[in-house]
Amino acid sequence: MPLFEAVVLALRTIRAQKLKSGFSLIGVFIGVTFLIAAWSIVNGINLYMTDKFAGTLVGVNTFHLRRRPQFTPNVSDSMWRAWARRPRITFGDAEAVANGIGVPVVTAWESSDRVTIEAGGKKVLDVQVTGATERYFDIKNLKIANGRAFTAQEVRSGVPVIVLGEEIALKLFPARDPVGQQVRIGGQPYRVIGVVDHQGKLLGFSLDRFAIAPARSPIQDLVNPPGIVDALIVKAGSLTAMREAMSEAEGIMRSRRHLRPRTDNNFVLETSEGVLEFWGGIQKILVVIGPGLVGVSLVVGGIVIMNIMLMAVAERTREIGLRKSLGARRTDILRQFLAESATIATVGAALGVLTGVGLSLLLNATTALPATVSPASILLGVVIGMGVGVIAGVYPATRAARLDPITALRQE
Amino acid sequence: MSLQEFRTGDTPLPDVVILTHKLTRDYDMGSEMVRALRGVSVQIRKNEYVAVMGPSGSGKSTLMNLVGCLDTPTSGEYWLNSQKVSDLVDDELARIRNKEIGFVFQTFNLLPRADALHNVELPLIYAGLGAKERRARAAQALERVGLGDRMDHRPNELSGGQRQRVAIARALVNEPSILLADEPTGNLDSTTGMEIMGLFRELHNAGQTVVMVTHEQDIAAQAARVITLRDGVVATDQLQAA
Numbered sequence: 001m002p003l004f005e006a007v008v009l010a011l012r013t014i015r016a017q018k019l020k021s022g023f024s025l026i027g028v029f030i031g032v033t034f035l036i037a038a039w040s041i042v043n044g045i046n047l048y049m050t051d052k053f054a055g056t057l058v059g060v061n062t063f064h065l066r067r068r069p070q071f072t073p074n075v076s077d078s079m080w081r082a083w084a085r086r087p088r089i090t091f092g093d094a095e096a097v098a099n100g101i102g103v104p105v106v107t108a109w110e111s112s113d114r115v116t117i118e119a120g121g122k123k124v125l126d127v128q129v130t131g132a133t134e135r136y137f138d139i140k141n142l143k144i145a146n147g148r149a150f151t152a153q154e155v156r157s158g159v160p161v162i163v164l165g166e167e168i169a170l171k172l173f174p175a176r177d178p179v180g181q182q183v184r185i186g187g188q189p190y191r192v193i194g195v196v197d198h199q200g201k202l203l204g205f206s207l208d209r210f211a212i213a214p215a216r217s218p219i220q221d222l223v224n225p226p227g228i229v230d231a232l233i234v235k236a237g238s239l240t241a242m243r244e245a246m247s248e249a250e251g252i253m254r255s256r257r258h259l260r261p262r263t264d265n266n267f268v269l270e271t272s273e274g275v276l277e278f279w280g281g282i283q284k285i286l287v288v289i290g291p292g293l294v295g296v297s298l299v300v301g302g303i304v305i306m307n308i309m310l311m312a313v314a315e316r317t318r319e320i321g322l323r324k325s326l327g328a329r330r331t332d333i334l335r336q337f338l339a340e341s342a343t344i345a346t347v348g349a350a351l352g353v354l355t356g357v358g359l360s361l362l363l364n365a366t367t368a369l370p371a372t373v374s375p376a377s378i379l380l381g382v383v384i385g386m387g388v389g390v391i392a393g394v395y396p397a398t399r400a401a402r403l404d405p406i407t408a409l410r411q412e
Numbered sequence: 413m414s415l416q417e418f419r420t421g422d423t424p425l426p427d428v429v430i431l432t433h434k435l436t437r438d439y440d441m442g443s444e445m446v447r448a449l450r451g452v453s454v455q456i457r458k459n460e461y462v463a464v465m466g467p468s469g470s471g472k473s474t475l476m477n478l479v480g481c482l483d484t485p486t487s488g489e490y491w492l493n494s495q496k497v498s499d500l501v502d503d504e505l506a507r508i509r510n511k512e513i514g515f516v517f518q519t520f521n522l523l524p525r526a527d528a529l530h531n532v533e534l535p536l537i538y539a540g541l542g543a544k545e546r547r548a549r550a551a552q553a554l555e556r557v558g559l560g561d562r563m564d565h566r567p568n569e570l571s572g573g574q575r576q577r578v579a580i581a582r583a584l585v586n587e588p589s590i591l592l593a594d595e596p597t598g599n600l601d602s603t604t605g606m607e608i609m610g611l612f613r614e615l616h617n618a619g620q621t622v623v624m625v626t627h628e629q630d631i632a633a634q635a636a637r638v639i640t641l642r643d644g645v646v647a648t649d650q651l652q653a654a
Contacts, residue, residue, distance in 0.1 A: 330502060332538060
């Protein structure tokens with residue numbers, strides 16, 4: 001009997017015994033659903049991390065000079081205390097490094113804190129306000145939708161002007177053009193000169209909830225102690241240029257801080273790789289747990305299918321005897337039952353794929369988790385499902401194939 | 413019936429469909445050996461109509477299983493259509509069953525979930541025929557047994573006699589050398605039984621070789637030749653007037 005006939009026969013049997021087949025495919029169904037959904041979530045976060053998160057928060061070919069790393073998993077207390085004892089990055093450090101790097105780079109200062117912004121009677125709490133230099137907008141790829149960014153001149157003289165994120169602008173000035181209006185932060189007035197284009201969301205957090213003022217404007221007293229910056233951002237034209245700039249920056253900082261050759265750096269040069277490392281740590285855990293859970297449910301699913309197939313062989317002993325008497329060879333019977341269990345499992349896997357994909361889309365639409373379905377996971381889901389079916393079917397099918405036709409025919 | 417004596421090493425005459433020579437079959441029942449057949453030698457020619465009779469335990473079922481290639485003998489020879497099948501292995505026997513033998517069972521043995529057409533198609537599936545040809549030949553076979561209008565009926569929608577007709581159509585669909593019937597009227601009332609016997613006679617008249625196991629005298633009376641077994645050997649082998 002050709003394989004196609006065997007599959008048709010299997011589908012016919014499944015259709016005739018809907019309930020039993022339904023139960024037998026549930027294990028594989030759950031396993032594959034979980035596989036697709038979990039994979040989609042990991043895959044989605046991964047895409048987010050590499051494309052958006054790392055790019056948005058650090059930037060391509062960009063490094064940050066900081067006192068301590070910004071994104072770190074599992075830092076011990078002693079490590080944390082050691083970091084806290086490090087000297088901070090001063091205006092002097094930032095200027096020296098920015099001017100000292102030989103390769104062509106773009107640099108900007110960045111110092112942030114969370115503050116309340118007011119305008120008229122309105123108030124927005126918990127806004128990330130950043131004191132920055134003029135090239136910050138270029139490095140962060142922030143396009144001005146309305147108005148303008150501040151200039152080098154305004155940074156040098158510390159003019160109290162401010163550029164708002166879209167969300168802040170909309171909340172404070174729902175009906176008016178924000179440009180030219182005044183906002184107050186910590187009691188100080190700032191004139192709004194521009195609004196940044198829509199940035200969207202990251203892991204459910206709005207990326208439009210910020211404001212940027214010149215580094216030497218009164219904002220500096222809010223975000224940091226006098227003369228201190230959180231980070232100097234250095235963006236190079238290429239990866240090699242970035243590496244070169246990093247080693248130059250390291251040399252400048254070590255000499256400014258009089259570090260001996262064997263002493264460790266008391267500052268960090270953080271790249272997007274550092275952020276990805278942090279995500280890699282989380283991913284490693286998911287990659288171990290995920291397949292474990294999928295594996296368990298598939299093994300259970302396989303055992304269920306095997307049991308149901310054994311029952312089917314016992315129930316259909318007479319049918320097997322008849323088929324043999326009509327000329328079915330062992331391979332025909334073997335193939336029939338293997339096709340049946342593989343078909344059951346594949347149907348389960350296909351339903352699992354559909355549900356998994358649906359679940360991922362639902363998660364994507366309703367929660368902050370950026371689930372993205374990977375085509376490879378669909379293929380793997382179906383292949384694994386089919387494989388489970390074949391493996392679970394081998395023993396029952398072999399038993400069926402070995403039945404003696406005379407005994408089988410005699411059975412009631 | 414002037415058949416020549418068969419000796420080991422001979423080959424059967426071309427018109428002999430079934431030839432058994434000193435066929436024995438022992439069953440190992442653990443504590444004792446059951447000698448179901450103790451040397452059965454029979455020859456059945458093309459287009460014969462033979463009934464095999466005998467009390468239970470006489471070995472007629474064992475003989476049927478051997479003749480039907482469902483079982484292999486302990487010793488002796490079995491030639492089917494000039495091919496020695498007594499030393500074939502499992503899958504080769506399956507092929508012989510498929511090509512040469514049409515089974516009709518007492519309990520019909522139809523697949524309950526399949527319609528008449530699909531039931532009749534079964535042997536052709538294992539013969540490796542394409543779907544189109546299968547359907548055409550199965551339909552033809554059903555028409556031959558008078559069920560041309562019941563092809564899409566399932567067994568539970570058919571009467572006992574109709575079910576047995578489906579089974580006969582299934583047995584005939586591969587154009588087998590022998591039609592092998594095991595108590596074909598055992599589950600039918602006498603009227604329906606006689607109808608089935610009428611069908612057998614028709615098939616025999618059309619050239620079909622028929623071998624039938626029965627314990628009913630009036631059913632056996634339909635056949636042209638009656639072989640009686642007793643204690644694993646042939647007791648009588650008689651031609652009877654039609």
